[in-house]
Amino acid sequence: MDSSYFLDKSLDLNLNSFSHMINEDHAPPPPKREFVGDFALVNDEKAPVKEEKRELVRYLAQVNDGKAQEPVKEEAGLAGELDRMSSENKKLTEMLAQLCENYSTLQTHLMDLASKSSKKEAINSRKRKAESDYYSQNLIGIDGNTECSSSDEEPCKRPKENIKTKASRVCVRTDASDKSLTVKDGYQWRKYGQKVTRDNPSPRAYFKCSFAPSCLVKKKVQRSADDPSILVAIYEGEHNHMSPSQAEISLGSSQCVNHGSSIHISSSMRSSAPTVTLDLIQPVLCRAKSSIQEVESPPLQQFLVQQMASSLTRDPNFTAALAAAISGRIIDSTN
DNA sequence: CGCGTTTGACCGGCGC
């Protein structure tokens, strides 16, 4: 089983949509070469993947109908398929982690370029005017409602810090009645101060990244003066570590090797018909879900997880045949 | 008891 095998299958499951999203929605600079190679390979091999998938569906259907000639061989075949799936699962998870990492790298690079081009303007701008603009003009959503992200140099920083420190703004639409100045972005923050500023009646909260002691990233959170339902977060600096939710997923990639041979059947709460979810995505999905509940993961990861889940469950033949195969196996074992 | 939050005091930059 060579690596291209993993790659083509992974595309069919989720990566197509992801690359699509990156290119169109976020428009990052050209990705790294190995990245391009991966996607090119994946695209070239797309047709054989679907054929293979159909074969698997047919095979599973045969197993369920009792048409397979040799039960022992079936079992071995299924186990082999599941092992293969678990291996793919691991590969996919690694690729996902790499994708996220590369994306953040590219985004950082883009920030660098943008900040360099706007440096002269930033120097000439007045400190307090710019600060006021930060909190009153920009609407950036991370919850998907009003999404447009931007980042540039922090005009109010002192000149010596100005050289290296980058600031990015994120606006989050929240309940206006919610008094807490917390923006769930997947990182761990420790609040170290709060101030009422002159240009805004709502207080401004100051946070430091507490996930890694060496990480000096800070963020300021304040409600927009124009719209109290919008929280404006200004991030200063760059994290020198991955987000806790990313770390969690990376951890899951090693664990799923051991548990990848099982199949989970889960009922979707949103659809009327039950859906079958392969363990191929289950570990990531479960972890992502728990991440959203406990430590909200970055929107990109949530999107990826949703894409992976939907692409798997979208194929009715595959899920139906698999469900039938599993039920057949259960009946066989009880007999 | 440990950890995170709150909050008043303090510091430094900037404008007048």
Add this chain to the structure above:
DNA sequence: GCGCCGGTCAAACGCG
């Protein structure tokens, strides 16, 4: 030089 203001510190406090 003085006052204003944003940012930070650190002791007090609260919670699990």
